[in-house]
Amino acid sequence: MNILVSSTRQWNPGDEFIRKGVERLLHSILGKGHNWLLWNRNPDLFIDRWADSRMRTDFLTNSLRDPALDVVDLVVFAGTPEWLGQPVEQIYRRLLTQPTIPVLILGAGSGSTMPQLAPHELEVLNRSNVFISTRSFDLAECLNAQLSTPKAIPLPCPAFYSASESDTQPERRRVGVIVQNSAVVNQSIGEELVQSLISALRDAQGEIDLDVISLYIDEHMRFSRLGLTHPCVYSYEPDHLLDQLAGYSTVISTRLHGAIAGLSAGVPSILLAEEDNFRLRSTQKLFGDLLPIITTQEAFRAVSEISLDAARQQSTAIRAFRTSAFEDMKRRVGAFLAEARPGR
Known part of the structure; x- marks a missing residue:
């Protein structure tokens, strides 16, 4: 075909x-x-x-x-x-x-x-x-x-199925924080949210084991120049990013599909969102409690308090939901294609 x-x-x-x-x-x-x-x-x-x-x-x-x-x-x-x-x-x-x-x-x-x-x-x-x-x-x-x-x-958004299925669980508490910039056209968030994120990253130095993850090159350049002690991670290749996300115990993300990609790898993920971000909030509803939206301060407090065992339990629930949702979508699309392409 x-x-x-x-x-x-x-x-x-x-x-x-x-x-x-x-x-x-x-x-x-x-x-x-x-x-x-x-x-x-x-x-x-x-x-x-x-x-x-x-x-x-x-x-x-x-x-x-x-x-x-x-x-x-x-x-x-x-x-x-x-x-x-x-x-x-x-x-x-x-x-x-x-x-x-x-x-x-x-x-x-x-x-x-x-x-x-x-x-x-x-x-x-x-x-x-x-x-x-x-x-x-x-x-x-x-x-x-x-x-x-x-x-x-x-x-649920098909990005939920982007990562390879795996039963591997994180071996230690490590957080991936997916960041954004306010200057990239059509890819930006407000500078107020950017500054709250930078402040939280500075406060987390020496307190939370985390990586700063950028999905867009301009974001990587900005956050790499902040002098943070956290490693800054970037790749232009989605497979590299999916492999990276699979190694965390929790993901915090301002990017909707960064968080969903984290869920696809079975990693508990948290969204940071502005009140007027309809696109993000409307998509999140189909994931319910598996993809909470909270403030920057609440998110960093949550990841500092969650145990590795609790993160693994959340991961098990995410994987079960992914399997169920994937099979449902596969059944629906498979039945449609069987009828739309008879004899093929």
Whole structure:
């Protein structure tokens, strides 16, 4: 099969965790040995980043610039809010001419403003060979109100399946703190939260065994220059980061998909979030008590007090939930593909 995946490379690390989770899911259903084609939504490939997000045709990239669906057997939109709109409009318009190609929308997200489907999007999404899972209850309700037949199902974000399954437990108490910057366009948090995080990291020196983890290079440069005694960890490769996260007893993260990647490795994870971060808070609800949102001070106090045995017990509960959620999603997507691709 030729499988076209809409995602990003070398832009938003969360997108890479989502894509890896989607790949693990589809490998478990379809087996391996298929061809993976990329529709790369990295804004650097667009004509004018945020103003005109059509793909440039003069940019050398090892991904599709023209979604030539005549050779494609399956189209997959791998999460994030950009599963619709201008960055993927060409795919939808080509799907109008290829009505037999099944479409998987896995882990669709949104901002606080719920999307109004465009006519070409609505025509595609109303087909019987389109499967939609959302990572929030609100978005599923919004889409189902617009579709002729409700089909959007709220399920945990596929990034939850990004790490390899393992029963390995941490051998010591060590915390991974995933940080962010306030200066990276479209990847930032408020400077007030950044400063509270820096203050907590300074106070934790000599008190908590931890690493400072950056998922984006600008964050790594800033935090590496603070003179902290904590090691600063960074990689451009998601597999390296997943291996790193698996070694902690607890993860604290300002990044939603950093925390979910931690959970995927079976590591108890805590989110730090601003009150107005709808995207983060709406996605977190599907994880319930397994992904708490608390203040910076509460998070650092919690990791200083939790025992290794308690962290291991939490890890066991996370792994059990992951197994159950993965099997549920595998069953749903597997049944859809069996019907959408009869005889294959």
